[in-house]
Amino acid sequence: MSPARTDHDARRRDVSEAVWQVLAEHGFAGLTLRAVAAAMGASTGLVTHYFAGKRELIAHALDILEVRTQQRPRLKAPAIGLPTLRTHMLNILPLTSEGAAMNRIWVGSWDVALSDPALFTAQATRYERIRAGLCAAIEDAQRLGELPARADAQRLATTALSFTHGLVVQALFAPERFPAEHQIELVDGFLVTLRRSAG
Structure with missing residues (x-):
């Protein structure tokens, strides 16, 4: 795997963690591109590299929520x-x-x-x-x-x-x-x- 691909995957994991952090603290009402960027300490432009808009961000958040729900202790x-x-x-x-x-x-x-x-x-x-x-x-x-x-x-x-x-x-x-x-x-x-x- 190329270093660039590794960096991209690592950055996407960072974005996903930031999405989860915003969800956990503020719920879907507070989930915005700007809030995710702030949680990462990054620019909004970096986040828009992964999500074209609010709808894509919400869809990704729902995917994360589904995975976290399945992975929690049962x-x-x-x-x-x-x-x-x-x-x-x-x-x-x-x-x-x-x-x-x-x-x-x-x-x-x-x-x-x-x-x-x-x-x-x-x-x-x-x-x-x-x-x-x-x-x-x-x-x-x-x-x-x-x-x-x-x-x-x-x-x-x-x-x-x-x-x-x-x-x-x-x-x-x-x-x-x-x-x-x-x-x-x-x-x-x-x-x-x-x-x-x-x-």
Whole structure:
């Protein structure tokens, strides 16, 4: 690899770290080319070498957020079926300070994604993937007899994700009322209700 290519890759990593720093401190509302340049101690011109405008910057920020979300420490499911569904739901919630920070950024991304068709599509696809993961766990639970086989797995997955995201919003706005242990209790209660309603 040529030195020039190595320098370019290193600089792009520096830009990505600066984008993440701005996101973590100011959210999408504060994400601008100038803010990223300031975080790097560089000129705005250097940042525009990587991003033609605000939309490209936001798209890159969403990519970084997705990668960071996947790489953060996660709970491991002890078994397939309902334990996996429970673990998926818990891994979405703001149970730690890092999880809360990540969720604040995700919630902040909704506004920009809703206002841009391409970003909207990317976010919609992401939520389809999450629902698919929940649905797979539910189908395993049905095969194991933990949930009735006649229940609509996709509908249950949508219900589970709706509950989880609603809990995320409440926990972010009232963290003192929704500490980690209470969020976990609510998820366990939801799963009990899910089994009853699905039956």
